[in-house]
Amino acid sequence: MRGTVPRVPTGIVAPVTIDSDLIPVTLRWAVRLVRGEAVAVGLVAAWLVWADLTATTTDLPSALLVTAFALGVAAALWALGGALLRRRAAARAPAIVLQLMLLPIGWFMIQGGLGWLGAPLIALGLGVTWLLVSPPTTRAFGLR
Structure with a gap:
């Protein structure tokens, strides 16, 4: 009959289950x-690639540089999102810097008459920055 009776935990400490979802809502939204x-x-x-391929006259080196820059920024943002999801504290500062770069971009869009696009970009940059520095996100990174 050995092994048929469940073992009763001994000691004064009860078994503790660890919550596997330690990602706060603020970090998930960020x-x-x-x-x-x-x-x-x-x-x-992708639109820039299409424009590069279909343009009749263009400064090819400049066009390729702008396209490569856009592809690099997209890849960097995607990678930073993955690192943030894995709660890598080193990813927070570059993500904040990229978000703060939206502020002058949005400002100059507003100055150029594209307020309908500039204002949401400023709001997005400030909103994601706030999500990244909020107390629940900071605790999830183990920084406080």
């Missing part, structure tokens, strides 16, 4: 928005 930005910049990069 990752979603950063990955959404990556998709948006990727679509712009």
